[in-house]
Amino acid sequence: xxxxxxxxxxxxxxxxxxxxxxxxxxxxxxxxxxxxxxxxxxxxxxxxxxxxxxxxxxxxxxxxxxxxxxxxxxxxxxxxxxxxxxxxxxxxxxxxxxxxxxxxxxxxxxxxxxxxxxxxxxxxxxxxxxxxxxxxxxxxxxxxxxxxxxxxxxxxxxxxxxxxxxxxxxxxxxxxxxxxxxxxxxxxxxxxxxxxxxxxxxxxxxxxxxxxxxxxxxxxxxxxxxxxxxxxxxxxxxxxxxxxxxxxxxxxxxx
Numbered sequence: 693x694x695x696x697x698x699x700x701x702x703x704x705x706x707x708x709x710x711x712x713x714x715x716x717x718x719x720x721x722x723x724x725x726x727x728x729x730x731x732x733x734x735x736x737x738x739x740x741x742x743x744x745x746x747x748x749x750x751x752x753x754x755x756x757x758x759x760x761x762x763x764x765x766x767x768x769x770x771x772x773x774x775x776x777x778x779x780x781x782x783x784x785x786x787x788x789x790x791x792x793x794x795x796x797x798x799x800x801x802x803x804x805x806x807x808x809x810x811x812x813x814x815x816x817x818x819x820x821x822x823x824x825x826x827x828x829x830x831x832x833x834x835x836x837x838x839x840x841x842x843x844x845x846x847x848x849x850x851x852x853x854x855x856x857x858x859x860x861x862x863x864x865x866x867x868x869x870x871x872x873x874x875x876x877x878x879x880x881x882x883x884x885x886x887x888x889x890x891x892x893x894x895x896x897x898x899x900x901x902x903x904x905x906x907x908x909x910x911x912x913x914x915x916x917x918x919x920x921x922x923x924x925x926x927x928x929x930x931x932x933x934x935x936x937x938x939x940x941x942x943x944x945x946x947x
Contacts (some may be wrong), residue, residue, distance in 0.1 A: 696722040699939035703727040724795025725839045727757025751782035758785045775819035797838035802859030819870035834914040848907035863879035878918035880911040880944045890926040911944045920946040
Protein backbone atom coordinates (compact mmCIF):
# COMPACT_ATOMS: atom_id res chain seq x y z
CA UNK A 693 0.00 0.00 0.00
CA UNK A 694 1.25 3.47 -0.91
CA UNK A 695 0.15 6.47 1.15
CA UNK A 696 0.98 10.01 0.08
CA UNK A 697 0.69 13.61 1.21
CA UNK A 698 0.80 16.73 -0.97
CA UNK A 699 0.46 20.37 0.03
CA UNK A 700 -0.81 21.60 -3.33
CA UNK A 701 -0.88 25.33 -2.49
CA UNK A 702 -4.19 25.84 -4.38
CA UNK A 703 -6.19 22.84 -5.57
CA UNK A 704 -7.59 24.65 -8.57
CA UNK A 705 -4.22 25.92 -9.83
CA UNK A 706 -2.43 22.63 -9.17
CA UNK A 707 -5.07 20.17 -10.39
CA UNK A 708 -2.94 19.28 -13.46
CA UNK A 709 0.14 18.85 -11.26
CA UNK A 710 -1.80 16.59 -8.89
CA UNK A 711 -3.23 14.49 -11.72
CA UNK A 712 0.26 13.97 -13.15
CA UNK A 713 1.58 12.98 -9.71
CA UNK A 714 -1.24 10.47 -9.27
CA UNK A 715 -0.56 8.96 -12.69
CA UNK A 716 3.20 8.71 -12.04
CA UNK A 717 3.01 7.07 -8.64
CA UNK A 718 -0.45 5.48 -8.30
CA UNK A 719 -0.86 5.90 -4.53
CA UNK A 720 -3.66 4.03 -2.81
CA UNK A 721 -4.58 7.18 -0.90
CA UNK A 722 -3.30 10.75 -0.79
CA UNK A 723 -4.10 13.51 1.67
CA UNK A 724 -3.97 17.10 0.42
CA UNK A 725 -3.37 20.38 2.22
CA UNK A 726 -3.76 24.08 1.51
CA UNK A 727 -6.59 23.71 -0.99
CA UNK A 728 -7.31 27.45 -0.81
CA UNK A 729 -10.92 26.98 -1.90
CA UNK A 730 -14.38 26.27 -0.60
CA UNK A 731 -15.50 22.65 -0.53
CA UNK A 732 -17.78 23.15 -3.54
CA UNK A 733 -14.99 24.83 -5.54
CA UNK A 734 -12.68 21.81 -5.50
CA UNK A 735 -12.26 20.41 -9.05
CA UNK A 736 -13.71 17.04 -8.06
CA UNK A 737 -15.05 16.03 -11.48
CA UNK A 738 -11.54 15.74 -12.91
CA UNK A 739 -10.52 13.32 -10.17
CA UNK A 740 -13.74 11.33 -10.09
CA UNK A 741 -13.36 10.85 -13.85
CA UNK A 742 -9.93 9.37 -13.16
CA UNK A 743 -11.46 6.88 -10.73
CA UNK A 744 -10.74 8.56 -7.41
CA UNK A 745 -13.05 8.57 -4.40
CA UNK A 746 -12.67 11.82 -2.52
CA UNK A 747 -13.73 13.88 0.45
CA UNK A 748 -13.02 17.60 0.67
CA UNK A 749 -13.07 20.00 3.62
CA UNK A 750 -12.63 23.47 2.22
CA UNK A 751 -12.74 26.89 3.85
CA UNK A 752 -14.01 30.29 2.70
CA UNK A 753 -11.55 33.09 2.15
CA UNK A 754 -8.95 31.24 0.11
CA UNK A 755 -7.21 29.72 3.13
CA UNK A 756 -6.36 26.25 4.45
CA UNK A 757 -8.42 23.26 3.30
CA UNK A 758 -7.73 19.52 3.34
CA UNK A 759 -8.88 16.55 1.27
CA UNK A 760 -8.55 12.79 0.89
CA UNK A 761 -8.36 10.97 -2.46
CA UNK A 762 -8.48 7.18 -2.34
CA UNK A 763 -8.69 4.15 -4.58
CA UNK A 764 -10.31 2.30 -1.67
CA UNK A 765 -13.72 2.87 -0.11
CA UNK A 766 -13.38 4.85 3.11
CA UNK A 767 -15.38 6.07 6.09
CA UNK A 768 -14.77 9.65 7.24
CA UNK A 769 -14.55 9.74 11.04
CA UNK A 770 -13.59 13.41 11.61
CA UNK A 771 -13.56 16.65 9.65
CA UNK A 772 -12.00 18.70 12.43
CA UNK A 773 -9.61 18.16 15.30
CA UNK A 774 -11.39 17.93 18.67
CA UNK A 775 -10.52 20.05 21.66
CA UNK A 776 -11.17 23.67 20.67
CA UNK A 777 -14.75 24.36 19.61
CA UNK A 778 -14.04 27.85 18.28
CA UNK A 779 -11.33 26.62 15.90
CA UNK A 780 -12.99 26.74 12.48
CA UNK A 781 -9.88 26.26 10.32
CA UNK A 782 -10.07 23.43 7.76
CA UNK A 783 -6.90 21.64 8.84
CA UNK A 784 -7.83 18.06 9.73
CA UNK A 785 -9.50 15.08 8.08
CA UNK A 786 -9.48 11.48 9.31
CA UNK A 787 -10.89 8.34 7.74
CA UNK A 788 -10.78 4.57 8.01
CA UNK A 789 -9.69 2.72 4.91
CA UNK A 790 -8.03 -0.57 4.02
CA UNK A 791 -7.68 -1.63 7.66
CA UNK A 792 -6.09 1.55 9.02
CA UNK A 793 -6.95 5.01 10.27
CA UNK A 794 -5.48 7.76 8.10
CA UNK A 795 -5.35 11.39 9.25
CA UNK A 796 -4.41 14.21 6.91
CA UNK A 797 -3.29 17.40 8.66
CA UNK A 798 -2.31 20.96 7.83
CA UNK A 799 -0.71 22.08 11.06
CA UNK A 800 -0.65 25.84 11.73
CA UNK A 801 2.51 27.64 10.68
CA UNK A 802 2.74 29.69 13.87
CA UNK A 803 4.64 32.64 12.42
CA UNK A 804 1.64 34.93 11.90
CA UNK A 805 -0.38 36.52 14.65
CA UNK A 806 2.51 37.03 17.03
CA UNK A 807 2.51 35.14 20.30
CA UNK A 808 -1.15 34.18 19.86
CA UNK A 809 -0.36 32.49 16.54
CA UNK A 810 2.50 30.52 18.04
CA UNK A 811 0.39 29.37 20.97
CA UNK A 812 -2.43 28.35 18.60
CA UNK A 813 0.11 26.13 16.80
CA UNK A 814 1.20 24.56 20.07
CA UNK A 815 -2.36 23.99 21.29
CA UNK A 816 -3.14 22.35 17.94
CA UNK A 817 -0.18 20.02 18.34
CA UNK A 818 -1.27 19.12 21.86
CA UNK A 819 -4.79 18.41 20.62
CA UNK A 820 -3.36 16.23 17.85
CA UNK A 821 -1.37 14.28 20.42
CA UNK A 822 -4.50 13.69 22.51
CA UNK A 823 -6.43 12.53 19.44
CA UNK A 824 -3.62 10.20 18.35
CA UNK A 825 -3.20 8.80 21.87
CA UNK A 826 -6.89 7.86 21.96
CA UNK A 827 -6.58 6.02 18.64
CA UNK A 828 -3.46 4.19 19.79
CA UNK A 829 -5.12 3.27 23.10
CA UNK A 830 -7.68 1.41 20.97
CA UNK A 831 -4.85 -0.31 19.06
CA UNK A 832 -5.85 1.24 15.76
CA UNK A 833 -3.20 1.06 13.02
CA UNK A 834 -2.65 4.79 12.56
CA UNK A 835 -0.97 6.95 9.92
CA UNK A 836 -0.78 10.75 10.26
CA UNK A 837 0.41 12.44 7.08
CA UNK A 838 0.56 16.07 6.09
CA UNK A 839 2.22 19.44 6.38
CA UNK A 840 3.35 19.61 10.01
CA UNK A 841 5.14 22.96 9.62
CA UNK A 842 7.90 21.65 11.90
CA UNK A 843 11.54 20.87 11.14
CA UNK A 844 12.10 18.27 13.88
CA UNK A 845 15.91 18.63 14.00
CA UNK A 846 18.68 20.82 12.65
CA UNK A 847 19.22 18.24 9.90
CA UNK A 848 15.76 19.01 8.54
CA UNK A 849 16.60 22.38 7.04
CA UNK A 850 19.36 23.83 4.93
CA UNK A 851 21.90 25.89 6.91
CA UNK A 852 20.60 29.40 7.40
CA UNK A 853 17.22 28.65 5.82
CA UNK A 854 15.34 29.83 8.94
CA UNK A 855 16.17 32.01 11.90
CA UNK A 856 16.30 30.46 15.39
CA UNK A 857 13.08 32.19 16.47
CA UNK A 858 11.03 30.81 13.56
CA UNK A 859 8.00 28.79 14.72
CA UNK A 860 9.04 25.86 12.51
CA UNK A 861 12.23 25.33 14.51
CA UNK A 862 11.20 26.79 17.86
CA UNK A 863 12.11 24.50 20.77
CA UNK A 864 8.43 24.46 21.77
CA UNK A 865 7.38 23.19 18.34
CA UNK A 866 10.10 20.57 18.25
CA UNK A 867 9.24 19.38 21.76
CA UNK A 868 5.61 18.88 20.78
CA UNK A 869 6.65 16.96 17.68
CA UNK A 870 8.79 14.70 19.86
CA UNK A 871 5.79 14.23 22.15
CA UNK A 872 3.92 12.76 19.19
CA UNK A 873 6.80 10.39 18.50
CA UNK A 874 6.91 9.41 22.17
CA UNK A 875 3.41 7.97 21.78
CA UNK A 876 5.08 5.27 19.69
CA UNK A 877 4.76 6.93 16.29
CA UNK A 878 7.61 6.55 13.79
CA UNK A 879 8.78 9.38 11.54
CA UNK A 880 8.85 7.25 8.37
CA UNK A 881 11.27 9.30 6.25
CA UNK A 882 13.71 9.71 9.13
CA UNK A 883 13.55 5.99 9.90
CA UNK A 884 14.40 5.12 6.30
CA UNK A 885 16.93 7.93 5.80
CA UNK A 886 18.52 8.47 9.23
CA UNK A 887 21.35 10.66 7.93
CA UNK A 888 19.81 12.41 4.93
CA UNK A 889 16.03 12.50 5.02
CA UNK A 890 15.01 14.53 1.95
CA UNK A 891 13.59 18.03 2.07
CA UNK A 892 9.92 18.47 1.17
CA UNK A 893 9.58 22.27 0.82
CA UNK A 894 11.54 24.95 -1.02
CA UNK A 895 10.51 28.59 -1.10
CA UNK A 896 9.87 30.18 -4.48
CA UNK A 897 12.81 31.83 -6.22
CA UNK A 898 16.21 30.12 -6.31
CA UNK A 899 15.73 27.93 -3.22
CA UNK A 900 14.87 24.75 -5.13
CA UNK A 901 17.78 25.04 -7.56
CA UNK A 902 20.14 25.70 -4.63
CA UNK A 903 18.47 23.03 -2.45
CA UNK A 904 17.82 25.49 0.38
CA UNK A 905 14.90 23.44 1.62
CA UNK A 906 13.03 22.30 4.68
CA UNK A 907 11.62 18.94 5.76
CA UNK A 908 8.20 19.89 7.13
CA UNK A 909 5.90 17.33 5.46
CA UNK A 910 5.91 14.10 7.44
CA UNK A 911 4.39 10.64 7.74
CA UNK A 912 4.02 9.34 11.30
CA UNK A 913 3.16 5.66 11.63
CA UNK A 914 1.98 3.55 14.54
CA UNK A 915 4.06 0.52 15.46
CA UNK A 916 1.93 -1.89 13.41
CA UNK A 917 2.35 0.20 10.28
CA UNK A 918 6.01 1.02 10.93
CA UNK A 919 6.73 -2.71 10.89
CA UNK A 920 5.27 -2.81 7.38
CA UNK A 921 7.27 0.20 6.12
CA UNK A 922 9.47 -0.64 3.12
CA UNK A 923 10.05 2.67 1.31
CA UNK A 924 9.63 6.41 1.68
CA UNK A 925 10.34 9.01 -0.97
CA UNK A 926 9.75 12.64 -1.97
CA UNK A 927 8.66 13.35 -5.54
CA UNK A 928 10.92 16.30 -6.35
CA UNK A 929 9.81 16.14 -9.99
CA UNK A 930 6.53 17.72 -8.89
CA UNK A 931 8.47 20.67 -7.44
CA UNK A 932 10.51 21.11 -10.63
CA UNK A 933 7.51 21.54 -12.96
CA UNK A 934 6.27 24.86 -14.26
CA UNK A 935 4.18 26.86 -11.74
CA UNK A 936 4.57 24.20 -9.02
CA UNK A 937 3.51 24.10 -5.43
CA UNK A 938 6.32 25.08 -3.07
CA UNK A 939 5.98 21.61 -1.52
CA UNK A 940 6.80 18.22 -3.02
CA UNK A 941 4.66 15.12 -2.35
CA UNK A 942 5.76 12.64 0.31
CA UNK A 943 5.11 8.92 -0.17
CA UNK A 944 5.43 5.88 2.09
CA UNK A 945 5.06 2.26 0.99
CA UNK A 946 3.74 -0.44 3.29
CA UNK A 947 3.67 -4.19 2.68
